[in-house]
Amino acid sequence: MKSGQNTTSPDLLARELDLRAREFLVATARTRTTSRELPPVRAASVGLVQAWEAWAKVLARRDGERYERWHLRPDRAYGPPGAGSAAMELLVEAMRINNPQFLRTMTQDEVQRPVLLASAAALYQVRPHAVIEPTAALQTWLAQTDIGEDVPASLFRLPVPAVFLRFGPQMAAAVDPTLWSTLDRPCTTTGIYIFETCVDERRDIVFLAVGSAPGNPQDLPYALQLCFTDERDSLVDHALNAAPRDGNAATAVAMVQMCTKVLLYLQTPGAIRTDELRRDETAARLARAGGKKVSKLERRLASRYNRIIVGPTQAIQYGSGEVAPHWRRGHLRMQAHGPQFSLRKLIFIAPTLIRADRLGASASGNH
The missing domain is CATH 1.10.490 (Globin-like)
Incomplete structure (x- = not known):
């Protein structure tokens, strides 16, 4: 037997x-x-x-x-x-x-x-997992931020082994037109699962985007895998060169770049981050429960999830000069520092809203 x-x-x-x-x-x-x-x-x-x-x-x-x-x-x-x-x-x-x-x-x-x-x-x-929730202010910043070509792949790191990056309107608007371009109806990105897997000498990052479309009761997926074999390579090049590995990957470049900007922001000095990790609390409460109470407690606690809230509550708006209101794009790039400027560190230069005061004036003039 x-x-x-x-x-x-x-x-x-x-x-x-x-x-x-x-x-x-x-x-x-x-x-x-x-x-x-x-x-x-x-x-x-x-x-x-x-x-x-x-x-x-x-x-x-x-x-x-x-x-x-x-x-x-x-x-x-x-x-x-x-x-x-x-x-x-x-x-x-x-x-x-x-x-x-x-x-x-x-x-x-x-x-x-x-x-x-x-x-x-x-x-x-x-x-081990968490939902990453960028604030509305950070989403506005990142939608107006570029990634320097000198940022290496080694900086693409997850705070926990499994992530669900929650998308709000600002981030979705920057990604949806290309990510879901093959569909016959509009689709909005709800969020993206991101997993890191180590295979021999290779590090794989898998993205699984989840979208919802009006009139469709079921979520729609989009999957993409990036393979890192040399951590010194440009992170931007990895996103732009994904197409040869996947015939549809060119549509996902904006998605990869948006995810990358959130994760890079987390690594910059002064990044604003609030961790609400409930896993230990949930496990402790379940351990104290017994019998039929366990399944009931599991169902009640299921909606309480680990999350990392990222970004400021509001963007600082300032500007100068008599010009029309506009965003000066931000940058995530490597900056030289140290002896003879021989070292490099990641910095985030936030987007700046130039002449924000004139936005209010224009709005008032329309009434």
Whole structure:
């Protein structure tokens, strides 16, 4: 007998297979259903990871063998490709048991979209994670900021192994026209999952953008992977040269640059940052609970998520000269310093609103 050989009666096993398959499909569908909740918070609320693991375990009981590739792992060597492959196999097997007729008629997009969104949400949950929320003022700044070509790839670093970068109107407006240009309807970027995976001597960064479109009840994904083999290379060049690795990547350059600007800002001297990390608090409360209280508490705490609030509450506006109001673009670049100016450090020169006072005057004159 194989290790873990199933000893459950065939009827009981068949019923559990159907139940766990249905739970996994429901959790996957609800994770993708557009709502006011952020995608990773939504996934936690519907118990995606729990449904994923329960489905993988009952399949192991059926076959008498544990399939390690189906189980989520928190280590950085296990990234979106592994989680995506597992989600694909689990989804297809769940459909084969629960709804085989629909499986036969599903298009590639109908399979790929829930796989991308579910695998990203699940991997985010099992890794140390946080939502990064730029303030409206910082979003305005970054939409008017350029990245110097001398900024090296080594500075692209995540504050935690898994990030969901929340987009507001200012950031979305700078990214949406190119990112979703192939769709036949307008689409707004809700946010972007970002994962770092280390493979041998290579560092991979995977972006999974989540968009919502009017009249479409389900989120839309866009995935892109950047590979860093030489950390001294220009970060801008990596974004601009992504197209050869992915035929559609040229549409994602603005997305990559916006994510990069947020992460670079976090590393600049004087960056304003407030951490609200609830993971330890949640774990402690669950440890004190018992029995039926645990599942009830898990559901209530699911909407309380780790987040890092980044940026000032309001942009400082000042200017000089009799010119029309306009933004002078900001810059994230390397600055020489130290002995004989031989060292380099990252600096952020904020955008400046020139003649902000005239904006008020113009508005008053229109009444």
